[in-house]
Amino acid sequence: MKFPSTLPTPHRTLLETIITRFSADPRIAGIAASGSYTTNTMDIYSDLDLVIACAASDYASVMHERFALIEQLDGGVAAFSGEHVGEPRLVIALFAPKWADEPIHVDFKFVALEDAAQRVDPCQVLWEREGELSQIYASSTPYYPQPEPQWIEERFWTWVHYGATKIARGEYFEAVEFLSFLRTTVLSPLALRQSQQTPSGVRKLETRLPEFALELGKTVVKPEKLSLIDALNRVITLYLRLRENEVVIKREAAQQVSMDYVARLLN
Template identity: 35%
Template sequence: MESLPKLHSTFIKSLIDLLNHDNRIDSLLGAGSMIHGGFDEYSDIDLIIVIKSEFYSDVMSKRKEFANSLNGLLSSFTGEHVGEPRLLICLYSVPELLHVDLKFVNIDHLNQGLIENPIILWTSQKSTVETILKESKIDWPNQSSQWFEDRAWIWLHYATAKVLRGELYEAIGMLAFFREKVLGPLIHRRLSRSQRGMRKIDFLDFNSKDTLLQTIATYSKQSIISSLKKCIELYIDLRQDQPPLSLIKGMPNILIDMIDS
């Protein structure tokens, strides 16, 4: 933790002090940027709190109280919107603002659905968490080529319909969604990286960077149409790396004809 910014390391140390007096907790694990690199003063803290099985229901029912037992909690909400109800997303002021994700996991289920290999920040004396992690399968949820193909043209058609109707804000939002769900992951795939949306794209070196920039639209119909065409162009380019088994034929021309009509 010595390599972390002072604000972050101080928070983690205060949490460990709390855990040392809580016999319900087995371990504290670090995830996110602590694993992938690039941790800096702007980083969130991604933490996994491993609960002894007999206390899991109790801790889960009181997880907001748990978060509030650390000084400086301003607000928190659970992570159903990302399909993870075990997650508590918190904003602290300690005294600077700090975003902390607390994921509460039953130790008996720790080896299920791991998408990254967390680091152990603290563990109780009788913990088996190190052995569990060593024996666990780590599987980042990368999507298949067919997954992208089945969705890309529906999303691009949605953006096309909205800009032609004059719903420019909705169309701009859809283009941002398309970058997050399709273009970003495929750029990561091209670079043999885990598909992490648009994360760290700014710092990567890839030959379609100029085209990606042109997918960002301003509030004008002409700009959105131009960006939409660049989304189509870039998707077709990235799709060639690992072509899907079943192409939705004719869609580029159909959308371009819609746009230009």
């Protein structure tokens, strides 16, 4: 097997062990990798993002035993399911094998073979039993969910009002977290989409859109009233600029009410 040139040696050793152990289970039909593995952009901080595919008839039993399968690997120190990110098929695991200088994070996504077609990133098959996983990937296309500008416009001005009430009430930590939500859900995805890049929140924004990242950085502030007011106004300014590049029905009444509220209450 030819591994990406950027795959760190500890990751490679762990990956080889995973392939050897999992391929010995007759219920498992294939193993694939996604993320930075497929783009050959890994470094020592990278996760291993793995897809573990099995026949539909074996899926229930594999899911039932998925933690036992992971526990047979050397160096595991933690493993838990991914309901908190909306993906119960996912097991997030941390390994600290004796031969590795640093811990390694591995995401195991257990899927039935026919469900492997639904994916957000390209996947590279690492091992398979009958060639079925390769066939599924060859006959389907990854699709990353795109931000819907009209969906955002329908909500944004109510969100602005909500953020303003938190600042006015003195719930500064709540306001800090809410600004983070707007960066991740609204501003960064729109900016990335408009530059024809995958709209994956704020992930690697510093290198993907460095100039926009500098502007967005000015909305990251301490839990203090004046700083939060300035940050909220900057969020509004950035959104209005991004909205000009989209075809939307502008909710001008909601915009005016919210902006008047911000000006009257906070400025």
